[in-house]
Amino acid sequence: MAYTILDGHKTLLNFPRGAEGTWTLDSYRTRGGYSALEAVLREGRYTPAGLLDQVKKSGLRGRGGAGFPTGLKWSFLAKQRPAYLVCNADESEPGTFKDRVILEENPHQLVEGMILSLFALEAEHGYVYVRGEYVHPQKRLDAAIREAYEAGYLGEDVLGAGRAYHITLHSGAGAYICGEETGLINSLEGRKGQPRLKPPFPAVIGVFNKPTIVNNVETLASVCSIAEFGGEAYAQWRNESGKSTGTKLFSVSGHVERPGVYEVPMGYPFKRLLEEECGGMLNGMPLKALIVGGSSVPVVDAETAMKIDLDYESCAAHGTLLGSGGVIVMGEGTCMVRSLEVLLRFYHHESCGQCTPCREGTGWIHRIVRRVEAGQGTMVDLDELYRIADNMEGKTICTLADAAAWPAKSHLRVFRQEFERHVHEGRCPFGGRFPDPFHLGPQA
Amino acid sequence: MSEIKTVTLTIDGRQVTVPAGTSVLEASKVIGAEVPHFCYHPGLPVDGNCRMCIVEIDGARRPPVSCATSCADGMVVRTDTAAVKAIRASVMEFLLVNHPIDCPICDKAGECMLQDYYMQHDRKRSELRDEKVHKPRLVKFSDRIVFNGERCILCTRCVRFTENVTRTHELGIVNRGDRALVEVAGGGSLHNRYQDNVADICPVGALTKTDFRFKKRVWFLKHTDSICPGCSRGCNVVLDHDKNEVVRVMPRFRAEVNGHWMCDEGRDIHKRIGVDRLLAPRVKLPGREGGATPEEALEAVAEVLGEARKTPDRLAAIASSWGTNEEAFLFAKLFGETLRTPHMDVKSDSDEGYPEDDVLHTADHNPNRAGVVAQGVVPNDKKGGLGLAGILDACRRGDIQCLVVWGPGLSGHLPGGESELALVLSKVARVVYLGWKDDPVARLAHVALPTPAWAEKDGSYTNCDGIKSTSVRALDPPPGVRGEIEVLADLQARLKGRSYGRTFRELAAKTGAPLPPRRPAPALRQPSLYRHASGVARP
Amino acid sequence: MTLDWAFLLITAVNLVAVIGLLLNLGGVLTWVERKQAAVMANRIGANRCYIPVPVPAKAPGGGWKVRWSKRFTLVGLFHAIADGMKMLTKEDYTPPFVNRFIYNLAPFIAFVTVFATFAVIPFGGPVEPARLLDGPLLSGIGALDGARAWLAGFFGDGSGAARTFRLQLADLDIGVLYVFAVSGTGVFAAALAGWSSNNKFSLLGGLRASAQMISYEVALGLSVIGLFLIHGTVDLGRIVDQQQSLWMWGIVLQPHMFFLFLAANIAENKRIPFDMPEGESELVAGYFTEYSAMKMGMFMMSEFVAIAVIAGLVTTLFFGGYHVPFLYDDGFHFGESVVPLSHLTVVVLRLASFTLKVLVLCWFQILIRWTLPKFRYDQVMRLGWKMLLPISLANLVLTAGIAQIVNAR
């Protein structure tokens, strides 16, 4: 297969792996950092509308999981000012740790992307809502923002262009639901982190009742590349057969030889990612199941996994979602009931308790799966589980209920015989334990 | 006048035109397609968390909640498809999964939305095989409100009430997921003066009033539209009563008066109905001492007034600010027209109550001062009529020969209180008292006639904003006690005055009182447990 | 004309006997009806009324004391007395909306007509008072000679011949016609009671009663005309005389008419299966819904007395009246052999015979009442007009024809 990509150029992970000091301004500058910003602000490469147009042309889609076209989202921003840009760095999806790499190793690219985005949106103030547990990334980002202020990339008069740009770092208190944009807005405002009813969308009424754009770290960082190379060039970085564009970070975890974050162009085959980048399955064990886009997307079996190209269309065609790119690889010997139990325990714990189906449903299906895993389930429970998950889906304010329902439904659909073995044998056929895909490091 | 913008949409195949900005839920009410809901309350901001009011709208990506969706032109809404019904059933199932289903001991049973909707939309057994989530029960939010966490469906109506109506912010939701709980912020207690409303708006039995707790099952209650006499706001209320006893008072929606709410004190006023009542007439005229029948007492009053008529300047009448418009009308006609006294004024019957605030309370703790004045109970300036203070001064000087006092509380107008009252009244040859309380005046008067309390008579009241509300008789007065309308009309007839009518409905035409809608007579017992007990439209 | 003291005395004795018999029979029948119904239905029936009887009982501290036993119930017979006492002592409530005069009159009409019917029924054979004390046993007792002489003197006709009296209140030539006339008057009782009560149920009951009684009056009369043709008289006394022979009894001559006559009589008496006018299930209590206490009691009483009167009438017409088979004035005649009996014995036997027949027929009527289900109203009327009336007319024609043939021979 042929790829149209700048040879050897990584746009987001454009630094040597494991190198020291990649997070400093100097290091970033040596890699061509802030050149796009300077070109835009000093040389007037783009007008704000022009940059917005480039983003639209680039075909960039939100990297946070939902994959909403970024340019379209930006164009919805209401006209009144002040408006705000919020960077969603509340990366709390199990299996996803890509934003962390940007925040830790390459924070200036986020800062530059945010300034460019503020320019394109004609806004002044950006917020970065960082997950509370990301203490170390926060420190790096904080330092980067300070450096940017000192270097004049942020402040009242940025690069002498007569424009003021500010970025504020806000630490979250640790709730999965604050990764949802309206929940994040509530949390940012100091309220309880619960999603808001939409409409009105944040682009109309957002933070502090002002128009707001909320974008993922990776999305905003990618804006640098678009400003640098132009939207059309960015749109060429893809698998020719696919429609998704640009590069994407994939955080691979689980039973692989080399777990980690990899940047590949859209449409990169999973098989190649597994075998070339990650060095194959751990100890050569056979693949059993794959969660391709973070814990909330449907699971697929090994056969389907090998057919997947890592882009939005191919994933959808194979019954799953690209999501946030949190690739969880599960090898033979993994108990899928246990896997589901772990996932549902998370969603049970993280449901905000606002909407009825999610509040009561996540707990309910978690308790059922827990019982099935313990070998005390019945066949009726399996049907109930599917029915409840189905009832939860699509009825809540945010998609947390869906995020809990999809894995439950797909686990049941794809690995039904394993659930039935739990029921019939009255115990976990895998001994109640399994090679834990979430806690096994590369050294295991 | 700006034209109100309207939109036209289709709900269940029927065209509806509503003002722009109306929610689909409210628009559905117009055509009678009632969309079930828990968290939505017309008096509170929309929260959209119960997910019960989901409907189908053509073109929507996922079925939206109708409470939070504004009507738009050309919208096509379906509220009764199989899919919508399935969603309602599934939401009911989720709501009931961790609900304790303790309806037998729950006071809300009978008017519980969860019960009603279960019968309408779910009607199946629980599929739960695991332990339910347990939460604290019997949490005292204050000495008026008790909270049961297990029954709570976390609709946040109470939270939004304290946020948006009283703006006291005592309540909040703590914890996440199925462990979420309503708590009083900071571990204190509810301290606002409208806290009983949170129990009213609670769609389930999570918040109950200590006042009403275990007193009566709601399906035994009869409901009568009334007004609250606690202050000059004149909140429209429903008296829930059984066996000639008011059990609780609930607010009745009236947008321009009280909206959906009422204060806690208004709910307690009914407890004073039986306290200090004047139950039998008292006559202390020479030759008529001793127990008198109501008929004899009335005759004595007529005799006293007939005597006083010869010197109208020395007759004074003080009206009650708790009287209804119709009574005040007759009072004014009797004394102003038939007996021609210039000295008429209205007094305050009561000065007890909560101080004024910006929600509902007013400073005047009498329901109908404005109405009584509007009906003509004012000093006749042309003839040198005296006001209340003037009348009392004249009494003190001995210039008044006959004083008619209607309603209790006259001693509150004298700095010396009761002892001064005795002094003042001793200078008056004939004192007539008319009222439901056994007031100091009643003990000093030469003739005292008992009258019904406000809940025991029909009448209209005019509140501080000039809005008239009608109160319907809910209770039977004590035996032998006749209403003021009847008494005044009778006196008018005995004194050969003009007849203006003897019933509320006759007089309402003259005072412009809104006639109460004729409700069907309440069934002796509600035929079904599953009908909404209060009989009023559910908010 | 001088007063016929002997006749007056006999009439007085008859009167007392008839009224005493009927009143008590009516009372006892209330008990009989209850008890018989119970026995027929495998129940126990009235048994709780008692007269306290002192019996000795052991005192707790030793010695004896008097205990009042409650066990003297006489198989519930006291219930009749208790019923009577209750009705007499209950509040006699007159509703305010009734026509007082007629309302009060109606029960008396019902009561009187029933009693009056019995006046013409001969309940015992001819009595010669002078011969009463003659007999094989009594003639030997000299102490009775004085009485015997007084009887002969008092009841003699002056010419020395003994007078014969019939045990019958009124020996009327028109006999049965009087019965029909008087019982026809009974219609007024029901009709007036129903109307004067000013109550829909009462009125309907009264209407039904009058329609039904008038309808069956016709069949009642026609069903026995055949017997009159045979006997050639309507005088009940002479009809009974002619039934000396068993073969001349009405039940033998016209057995089918017995059923008709009994049915028509029960319908006249408004008893089940013809109790339309009362109709408990649809009309509360029919024409006497508004009556209480003894006025209601009089209606009830008249019904029970009527049972006895009907029994007497049927006995007289169909069962040879007071006659005992083979018993003649001087004793039993079995073919050629004769068993002579004294006059007193014959009189007593005939009285007993009449009483026995009446009691059996009372029992039979009660048996009918507790056996048959009730008719529908249209069935009652149809039976009366379309069954009983044609049958009795046919019987009349047939009997007349046969009588003509027999007489012509």
Next chain:
Amino acid sequence: MNPLLNPKLPEPAYKEEFTAGRLFTYRNPSDLTLWERLYVPEVLRGLSITGSIFFKNMGLWLVWLGYWARGRANEAPRGAVTVYYPEEERPDMTKVNRGKHILTQRLNGEPQCVACYMCATACPAWCIHIDAGEHPDPAIEKYPVRFDIEIDKCIFCGYCEEACPVDAIRLTTDYHTVDYLRERMVYDRDYLLSWNPTKVQQEHVYPGGEPRRG
């Protein structure tokens, strides 16, 4: 459908008859035979049946007299299937007879009742009167302070038993509900609880019936 086309259809279950110039339709036509319609023989047959019962029972009465005379009245065969109520009682009274009420108890002897008023609501005779009170134990929360049953108003329909959500009220087989004083016919809470105050704390035994399990 024309019934002639389908001869298997049953005869229409009605009869038409012209009477008094009108056509009457009888929905349930008489199926009496001519012999039965003659009526008199059937009447006589009926009379013979009831009469025979009468005579049989009178005969049995005579037999009873004989036994009575020998002081063994109890052993006599009896025709009546009914009993002298207060002196005698039916030995074969059914276990499911609905009689006097009881209130079941908790293990500590308190009423099981939670004062939900369901029985009072369901009662068609309105003979149940309850006053609820706050129980010191929050797990119970509500209990009857007063629980009166006016047994003289009760119609023993058993609806209270049906309505009760906690199996607190039951009707026993005891049918001795008579008294000479109305006051004594109002059963209060303590009386209703006193059916078996000391015995059987482990399971609630249905008086006169099988113990309930589960």
